[in-house]
Amino acid sequence: MIKGFKEFILRGNVIDLAVAVVIGAAFTAVVNAIVSSIINPIIALVWKPDENGTIGITVNGLWGPVTFPINELINAIIAFLAVAIVVYFVFVHPMNVLKERAAAKAGITPADQEPKLPTEQELLVQIRDLLEKTPGR
Template identity: 40%
Template sequence: MLQEFKDFIAKGNVMDMAVGIIIGAAFTAIVTSLVSDLINPIISLFTGGIDFSGLGIRLSEGEDGAIFAYGNFIMAIINFLIIAWVVFMLVKMVNRVKESATRDEDVAEEVPTGPSEKDLLMDIRELLKK
């Protein structure tokens, strides 16, 4: 059973998935910081600093009563939309860079190679001899 587990872990798919999860977690931290530290403050300038997270309806009396906190849900939706937009823009940028790199490789391969300068000079010399 231990050998089967080692074989399972050593498979490429499992290792690729593990690397993807680790990179994804680091990327999540970057995107979250970008949204919360850079984009949300700019949006707050235009919306007057509105924060929906405090909105809710008290369902029972007293300080410890249940609250239907729909404001947190609204803020989660807004943050999701902002994060989805940022990820979309990042993926679009990465795809553009990849496309540009492959286009440059294709252009480099299509450049026809002509006679060298030495070949041209030898041809001119031959023509002048005649």
């Protein structure tokens, strides 16, 4: 039972997903705070915020000015990239290195891990054999 649990936990997808969810949730608050306290003021140096404090491009519409909130888009992009970079370099990359070392220690090469696909000629032979077996031919 413990061996099965160990295999389940060491399966790459499970660990990658769990790490991404936990670290992403925890790190998002930090990134959002950094973006709103550092990046937004830098953007405000270039664009003047409207009366609501929204930074973006203002266009005069039928019922008055409308501001497209570019600061929210920039916040989301920076937050996503920061979380993705941290999760990759702190967790995913080291886990991949550990997997490669374990495979090398076990004597498994990357070519051994990939399934061998049939060649084009083998596929054509299989198709020919299936067509010969088809009734009514």
